[in-house]
Amino acid sequence: MKKNLGKTVFFPMPVLIIGTYDENGVPDAMNAAWGGRYDSDKVVISLSKHKTTENFEKTGAFTVAFATKKTMVASDYFGIASGKNEDKIAKASFHAVKSESVNAPVFDEYPVTLECKVLSWKDEVLVGEVVNTVADEAYLGADGKLDAQKCEFISYDETNNSYRVVGESVGNAFKDGLALKG
Numbered sequence: 001m002k003k004n005l006g007k008t009v010f011f012p013m014p015v016l017i018i019g020t021y022d023e024n025g026v027p028d029a030m031n032a033a034w035g036g037r038y039d040s041d042k043v044v045i046s047l048s049k050h051k052t053t054e055n056f057e058k059t060g061a062f063t064v065a066f067a068t069k070k071t072m073v074a075s076d077y078f079g080i081a082s083g084k085n086e087d088k089i090a091k092a093s094f095h096a097v098k099s100e101s102v103n104a105p106v107f108d109e110y111p112v113t114l115e116c117k118v119l120s121w122k123d124e125v126l127v128g129e130v131v132n133t134v135a136d137e138a139y140l141g142a143d144g145k146l147d148a149q150k151c152e153f154i155s156y157d158e159t160n161n162s163y164r165v166v167g168e169s170v171g172n173a174f175k176d177g178l179a180l181k182g
Contacts, residue, residue, distance in 0.1 A: 012155035012166060015067035015075055016045065019096070019105040019113075020055035027089050027096035027105035028052060031067070031079025033156040038127060043116060045126045051083040053121070060118045061102035062128060065110035069152035069165050074109070076163070101132040111139040111151045 018030045030052040035045030043064055047053055056062045067075035074092040081088050089096055089107075096105035101115040112135045116128035141147040154163040 009159055011157060011159075012164070013158065015154050015156050015163065017065040017067055017071075017075055017078055017107070017110060018045065018047075018052050018056075019063035019065060019107060020052050020061075021059055021104060022051070022055050022083070023058060026087070027107075028055060028083040029065075029078045029088055029092075029094070029105075029107065030083070031075055033079075033158075035064075041130050042119065043114060043126075043128050043130060045128075046124055047126055048124055053126075056104075056118050056126070057121065059103045061099075061104040062116050062118065062126075063099055063102070063104045063106055064114040064116060064128070065107055066112050066151070067154050067163075068111060069154055071109050072154055072163055075154075099132075099134075106134060108136075111136045112146060 013033045014036070016032045016035050018032050020028050022028060028051060030050060032045050032047060035043060038044035045064075052062075074094060077092060078088055081091075095108040097108065099106050099115045102117055104115065106113045106115070112133065114130045115132040115134065116130055119127045119129050135146055139147055139150045148166065149168060153166045155166055157164050
């Protein structure tokens with residue numbers, strides 16, 4: 001029997017870390033759970049007004065890193081502290097380097113980062129064009145492709161207010177379903 005939960009439940013929701021520079025070139029990071037891929041080369045993220053939004057309005061750029069089990073504590077902190085009040089990057093002992101593609105920081109601690117240009121920012125919805133993706137070689141498989149199992153990406157579980165590790169591969173996309181097609 002099904003039970004009416006009465007609200008939106010959407011799972012998994014990636015834990016996204018938005019990286020920006022302020023007007024003085026100081027890196028900042030913000031945790032955002034309300035986002036995803038939009039078309040083949042774009043991301044969309046729902047954000048209310050923050051220091052982060054003020055930053056990308058000035059620079060026209062941001063990065064999106066994917067939080068992991070290893071970075072969970074700092075990633076959660078990036079969502080509960082304000083960059084207006086403290087240097088979150090220094091407090092978390094994270095290391096930022098300038099993106100080669102956009103005017104935004106890449107944090108060494110995250111295995112995968114999307115480098116993005118702002119396409120639009122309207123009604124609290126940010127759309128960015130992904131111009132490059134950088135990945136730490138330690139998280140690549142022998143074939144040179146990203147190994148998500150090594151990354152231990154986390155997702156936000158809004159029902160239980162917790163983070164969960166994205167698990168093992170259980171099938172082959174665009175292949176396993178062919179068994180029912182024929």
